[in-house]
Amino acid sequence: MVSSPHEAMHRIFQQDPGVFARAVRALGIPFDDPISATPFCTDLTENRPLERRVDTLLSIETKRGKFLLAVEAQGKKAVDKPRNWAYYLAHLHAKYELPAVLLVVCDNRSTAAWASESVDFGPPEWPSLTLRPLVLGPDDVPVIDDPVKARQDIPLTVLSAVLHRRDPQADAILKVLVDALKGLEARDPDTATIFVELTSQGLGEAPAADTWRALMTDLSFFTSPISEEIRAEGRAEGRAEGHAKGKAEDILLLLDGREVPMSAPDRDRITSCHDLATLNLWFTRAITATSVAEVFAEE
Template identity: 35%
Template sequence: MLSVTHEALVELFKNRPRLAAEMLHDALGHPVPAFTEARVDASDLTEIVPSDRRADVIVVLLAGEQERPAMAIVVEVQLGVDPDKPYVWPVYVTQTRARHRCPTWLLAVTVDAEIARWCARSIDMGHPGLTLTPLVLGPAGVPVVTDAEQAKAAPEVVVLSAMAHGQSEAAEGIGVAFLAAVAGLDEERRDLYWDLVLSSLNEAARRTLEAMMKSGYEYQSEFARSYVAKGVEKGREEGRQLGLLEAKAQAVLAFLDARGLDIPAEVRERVLASIDIAELDGWVRRAAVISDARELLVPTGS
């Protein structure tokens, strides 16, 4: 299942195309060229890579009356270590550069400090002098937004701030600043951003915000509802799976016990720890014929 946090961060950069350039310039201190428009480009890179591989967001900065590409930014949201990324990230950069024929940067975005350090490692391309070092926006680089006017001007930035710093002492100030930005948002963005901000803030800040709203809060956006629903259904399915595993494990032990066989602790622990239904089914059948419970764990054919 897609991570809610991953998809939420992707939505922020899609909803505010200039956010990537703002974070590069304002948060990370990297100069970007003057541009008149930031446009989200198609992120499907199927010309070179398999169809199931695509960048999270590709933003093209356009300049001049003819709106020529001045720079492209490949935005990759990263929430965990993925050994595949050092191989596909360079492809995203080179393919995007070839498509738009302009300088292209890679911006990795994460809300985890440890993952930020992993993302920042240089990628040795194996060719002399050719190394790609991702630019990384981690929690330390995301600004703490507690100013109402700044929140109004850039709602996505204050949402990003909540996701990065929502467990810090600044959480309440971030939440209150976000309140100032709500009125200027369309309904879908307003509902989605409420969900993201409230789910990111610590308990004290969330209580303060909910009190200011003068009512209880429920997930409102279709985006959030769909992912929450998927999460609930996944949890139910996992619960059903765990229940089935436990029932089969208990059946194995009950069969051995009913036959009067002594069950050593290591056998009992191994049976109860199994998460392989096929293995448990095999043990149920073997429990009917073995003369010693230890034989249960002996591989078939040994």
């Protein structure tokens, strides 16, 4: 139950918004008297499904305790990212009651410099929240071109190759990485395959990708028929999932455009469906349906 002091402590500012500025000026914080004040709705609950996803989220435990690591891969500057990142950290702390760290991984120097900047949220007189991401860019991860170091830490070598893929040292990194993967193949071919895939994805269309394709001919485990079959299945599944997601978005767009009422569970049912035949049927019905029940109607 909300207490009377609780109510009084915030309602006084509704009665006289200027008391805020006068009170904090006594603390040496130079807020000006308000010219106007407009009450806003105090309910901050989302009234529509809003998908917010961090790229990778890990619960890390060390000898000092546990914390959450939220990893975001960022390829370019984006004005909305800092406020999204601040939301992620606050939400994670409230949901899991664990401290959270934001790690931003950037594959170019200008983006890394931008992401490294602290961002204050609030008026300049007294920012209430400061975002301080940890950033890993090309200048933060060393060039690993020593065979011994590559064998000792293959994951870091993969990251080094990806972040330096546009640099002249990229080929040298890839050469020691291939040698390290050959040694890993004998102990754990499945894990070796994962690192090969990650490297291939991370290099993208950079010139170093041609060097990597040539070097991979020495990796027999990666070019085996079984590995090719697994990758082919994965690509097919990825394409099917992409088609289903696109069709679900088309259904929502169509129903919203026709102003057909939809509840949050209705939207979830559409976005969580991965059967393309069902989605095609729902899309056809959505063209003329006057309610979501008509879209979902059983045959």
